[in-house]
Amino acid sequence: MDLTDQYDRLGLMLTCNPGEGLYLIEMPDPSYVRFHGVTLGGSAERVVADLRRAGLALEQDDSGWTFADGTVALYVPSNERDAVVEAVTLFAPGHTVGEIVTIPGGATQPPTLSHDVKPGHGIGLIALGEPRADVRQRLHDAMTHLGPPGSGEPVEDIFWEDGLVVQYDDRERVSRILVVKADEVSYAGINIKPGYTVPYDSVRQTLLAQGHPITEQELALELDGTGIQLWLANTQTEWPLPVSAVVVTARTESPASRPR
Numbered sequence: 001m002d003l004t005d006q007y008d009r010l011g012l013m014l015t016c017n018p019g020e021g022l023y024l025i026e027m028p029d030p031s032y033v034r035f036h037g038v039t040l041g042g043s044a045e046r047v048v049a050d051l052r053r054a055g056l057a058l059e060q061d062d063s064g065w066t067f068a069d070g071t072v073a074l075y076v077p078s079n080e081r082d083a084v085v086e087a088v089t090l091f092a093p094g095h096t097v098g099e100i101v102t103i104p105g106g107a108t109q110p111p112t113l114s115h116d117v118k119p120g121h122g123i124g125l126i127a128l129g130e131p132r133a134d135v136r137q138r139l140h141d142a143m144t145h146l147g148p149p150g151s152g153e154p155v156e157d158i159f160w161e162d163g164l165v166v167q168y169d170d171r172e173r174v175s176r177i178l179v180v181k182a183d184e185v186s187y188a189g190i191n192i193k194p195g196y197t198v199p200y201d202s203v204r205q206t207l208l209a210q211g212h213p214i215t216e217q218e219l220a221l222e223l224d225g226t227g228i229q230l231w232l233a234n235t236q237t238e239w240p241l242p243v244s245a246v247v248v249t250a251r252t253e254s255p256a257s258r259p260r
Contacts, residue, residue, distance in 0.1 A: 003219060023092035030088040035072065044076040044083045062100075069093075100145050103157065106137035111162045113183045117192070119226035120251040123177055123185075126164070128250060132157070132172040139164065179246040187223070188212065192230055192246055199240035200232045220247075227251045 004015045004024075011032065015024035027033050031041030038050040048058055048065060058067045064076035064085070075087040115123040122128045126135055135157070136142055142157035156167040163181025166174055179185050185193035190210065192203055204221055207214060213224040219232045233244040 020092065025090040027088045027090075028086070030074070030085050033088045035068075040074060040085055040088050042084060044074065044085050045081065047074065047085050100143060103136060103142045103144055105140040105142060105159070107140045107162075111140060113163060113181070115179060115182055115185045115246075117185060117187045117228055117246065117248055119187075119223075119228060119248075122174070123179065123248060125162075126166060126174060126177050128175070128177070128248070129173050132166075132168050132174070135166055135174060175249065177248040179248075180244070182246075185246045187226075187228060192228075193243045196242045198242055200230070200243050201240060203230065203243055225251060 003017070004013055006013045011027055011029040013026040013028070014022055015026075016022045029041070031039070033040045035051070036054045036056065038047065038054055040047055044064070051058060051067060056067045058065045059070075063073070065074045066072065071091045071093065073089040073091070074085045075089065076083050076085055112125050115125060117123055120128070122130075125138070139159045140161040142159050144157050154167050155169075155172070156165055158165050163179060165178040165180060167176040167178075169175040179193060182193055184191050188210070190203075190206055190212075192207070194203065204214070207221075207223070215222045215224055217229075219235065220229050222229045227249040229247040229249075230243045231245040231247060233241055235241075
């Protein structure tokens, strides 16, 4: 599970995961950022010209410019002459910027936004282990990231209309399902992703009250032995937040059954 810490006073957002540690640094105020003596804030036209004079090769895409083998990105949301660099992002090797493309889906009916989670199997609409092509045929248009060779980014499709993110293994079969938008997600008769007015802790307390053992994580809980996690977006807010995603993977061994 990736975690992002935001340091407002420093103007930094740092993203880490357990396997690789820190791999992404985002700086929303580029006026304080310099690269090879070039200040990266201000006029995009000036920044690009200065970087080229410093001997750097830049590539342009829909979101701005990248350089240094794709590990540095300038976010420039406009092609207008007076456009400015609004943010700078640093990627670790293997997480460099690739191409984002849209894949047509095969669905002809409105999205299904109610799901019943079956541990070890999926959500009914999608099964763990099924081919990527079958998923795309069943759902609406997908957005996917084509990483460069050696990319460490997960292989996944984002189905905005369906409220789903689906990740695949190296055989392009479903390895993880993330339900990020839904009217209802049921497990054992409990709605584990109710409306946005229902706090995460209320769902947690319901699970415990009905006898479901859980393992607490930093921004998540796992239903022991099911492969199901409930994610929380953040804890550093004034108001309690709802469940941000229900994540379904293969069954995991429950802590009680692990050898001591």
